[in-house]
Amino acid sequence: KHNWATDEEVIDYYAIGQSTPGIIAINTATFIGYKLRGTLGGIFATLGMVFPSIVIITIIAIFFEQFQNLQIVQHAFGGIRVVVVALMLNAIINMWKKSIKDYIGIIIFLVSFLVVAFLKLSPVVVVIASFAVGLIIQQNKDDDRK
Template structure:
């Protein structure tokens, strides 16, 4: 199968079966991109996740665009990006058409209540996967713990935490 079709279909599947936004997509994306297709190594995937968090736009689109470019050049990035957004686009169109009729249904309320904890679990799984591949030594653990503590207990913008972690990385890994 040509790489462009493969990229589109892979990212269509990721977009279709990943609920809860970009972070919830990371475990499925890692499985497809690293383990199944081998378009990136796990280390490259972690680096791209970090870059995708720092750049404007949704993380899933940033990841799809980069992976598509790595695997298929410019048109690969277009195919992967369109693939990851197509399911959401179609689902939102369907929801918009029917939501006002069904939003008060008790069954729909229960569905939404059931989906919320699953999304938290997916995001937690992505965080654990990234932590396992990122925390390679004591210096990385120190940077991670310090960043977490600053984000949790100080009123500091995440942008400054990212810049501080980068500076700490330069100092510790000199």
């Protein structure tokens, strides 16, 4: 939206964020902040991601115990859970359109998903392996063009 990073950079930062400890959105914001304004930019981007959540969660925690058993609160949280899944699906679809460009990308996606979902292999290992596979495939494509 603000052209702080290209779509490809955001996807790369997301992949790195997936491989590093912590929440992906915070890691990605830190990388973009650092890219734009150095160390101070990284710090402020991180704080910008964390601070609003801390304030909101603190306010909710103060009052939640008093209201958690109300039927309307239970229904509201049920609706929120559904919306969160819809938002995640939307993000996945958008990333898919920008990342999966050919049948090899589809294969890497499917294998990565299956390995993480069913074999419970660490996302760090899968990202590194996918990086290596992508690098090898691209190198072979470049060699074929020569």
